[in-house]
Amino acid sequence: MTANATRVLVLNSGSSSLKYQLLDMAQTRRLAVGLVERIGEETSRLVHTPLATGGERRVHEGPMADHDAALKALAAELAADGLGLDSPQLAAIGHRVVHGGLKFTAPTVIDEAVLKEIERLVPVAPLHNPANITGIRTAQALRPDLPQIAVFDTAFHTTMPEHAARYAIDVATADAHRIRRYGFHGTSHAYVSRRTAQLLGKDPSEVNVIVLHLGNGASASAVAGGRCVDTSMGLTPLEGLVMGTRSGDIDPAVTFHLRRVAGMSTDEIDELLNKRSGLVGLCGDNDMREIRRRIDEGDEAAALAFDIYVHRLKKYLGAYTAVLGRVDAVAFTAGVGENAAPVRAAAMAGLEGLGMAVDADRNAVRSNEPRLISPEGSPVAVAVVPTDEELEIAQQTYALVTA
Ligand SMILES: Nc1ncnc2c1ncn2[C@@H]1O[C@H](COP(=O)(O)OP(=O)(O)O)[C@@H](O)[C@H]1O
Numbered sequence: 001m002t003a004n005a006t007r008v009l010v011l012n013s014g015s016s017s018l019k020y021q022l023l024d025m026a027q028t029r030r031l032a033v034g035l036v037e038r039i040g041e042e043t044s045r046l047v048h049t050p051l052a053t054g055g056e057r058r059v060h061e062g063p064m065a066d067h068d069a070a071l072k073a074l075a076a077e078l079a080a081d082g083l084g085l086d087s088p089q090l091a092a093i094g095h096r097v098v099h100g101g102l103k104f105t106a107p108t109v110i111d112e113a114v115l116k117e118i119e120r121l122v123p124v125a126p127l128h129n130p131a132n133i134t135g136i137r138t139a140q141a142l143r144p145d146l147p148q149i150a151v152f153d154t155a156f157h158t159t160m161p162e163h164a165a166r167y168a169i170d171v172a173t174a175d176a177h178r179i180r181r182y183g184f185h186g187t188s189h190a191y192v193s194r195r196t197a198q199l200l201g202k203d204p205s206e207v208n209v210i211v212l213h214l215g216n217g218a219s220a221s222a223v224a225g226g227r228c229v230d231t232s233m234g235l236t237p238l239e240g241l242v243m244g245t246r247s248g249d250i251d252p253a254v255t256f257h258l259r260r261v262a263g264m265s266t267d268e269i270d271e272l273l274n275k276r277s278g279l280v281g282l283c284g285d286n287d288m289r290e291i292r293r294r295i296d297e298g299d300e301a302a303a304l305a306f307d308i309y310v311h312r313l314k315k316y317l318g319a320y321t322a323v324l325g326r327v328d329a330v331a332f333t334a335g336v337g338e339n340a341a342p343v344r345a346a347a348m349a350g351l352e353g354l355g356m357a358v359d360a361d362r363n364a365v366r367s368n369e370p371r372l373i374s375p376e377g378s379p380v381a382v383a384v385v386p387t388d389e390e391l392e393i394a395q396q397t398y399a400l401v402t403a
């Protein structure tokens, strides 16, 4: 690595999207950011913003078959800005990897053995790990000489105590198949809980925070003094909160019933619970903006979907208050948490008994900065803290390659 290799490319591959950022770590500056959406569909779309050159945002529409095609397309965009992947200034590529099992508790240099382990975990992250693997393989082919670093969603949760991580099922079966709560979105929960402590002017070790990461996938975590003590996602990213297309918590016997009585196959049930449930299953839309618009027009299915979503949030707020004993702050983050003021207001409504409340004027403020939305003097600080998984991944990646 040359001395002026201070850039990191971060790839955050979702099931059908690929978010990316190129950063210069010498000044912690974003050079380019972008997103490829609807990968695998006819209507794929790439939005690229070249911040370094101050150029216009560029949008390309047209089919992109897979993450390999998406990565090649974004590489071409970067090259057009003179920021190509062939640059000697590129120090490493950092990859978000969703499932790392118990093995990976820290950022890891990717080699064949690491890739094999990520592959082994595909059955427990079927929407995510395959996309992560394609991203890694394509990036390796484009720059075989460069360190590729995996930053795992599961890593932050590996501090959970056994009584939170274990399911109450037969121990021998659980151990034989490594069935336990792993938790996901850990990079976001770690970043946001730290930023929340900062917002309060405290050290992370001094505060207990409930983080609500509400994106398309959604999860809650209880963070005590900077360490995760419980989280809502489990063996897979299906458990917990109501999500865009995933059910979150259900009675596991629902799946037996769907097999025995409804005659569905295991794959059909998997698809139902992961892709046709949650908000989309309840009302046909998974985008909170659209749901709010429909509620304003008097749509009952949208209103019920919203109420179910919020009810689940309240349950986790209550549960994690009990788990933590003392809550200093609740932090809302990700697409819904950062932007949907009505979700925040509804989730907090009636929780005065837990010391939680939202000030309507503060809640209505739109900003990209971390901010308090609870009333002055509230026992629990309620905050909106924008997540930045890409920055966190870039920092962890750069720290590893410059260590
Ligand atoms: N202005 C907004 N108001 C309400 N909800 C929003 C807004 N912007 C985004 N969202 C919600 O955020 C979701 C995407 O969140 P995001 O964190 O980007 O998800 P992911 O990383 O899982 O793709 C959208 O599906 C939508 O429901």
Ligand SMILES: CC(=O)OP(=O)(O)O
Residues within 6 Å of the ligand: 014, 015, 098, 128, 153, 184, 185, 215, 216, 217, 218, 237
């Ligand atoms: C783990 C997970 O659910 O991730 P995402 O929200 O990106 O789908």
Ligand SMILES: [Mg+2]
Residues within 6 Å of the ligand: 215, 216, 217, 334
């Ligand atoms: Mg996300």
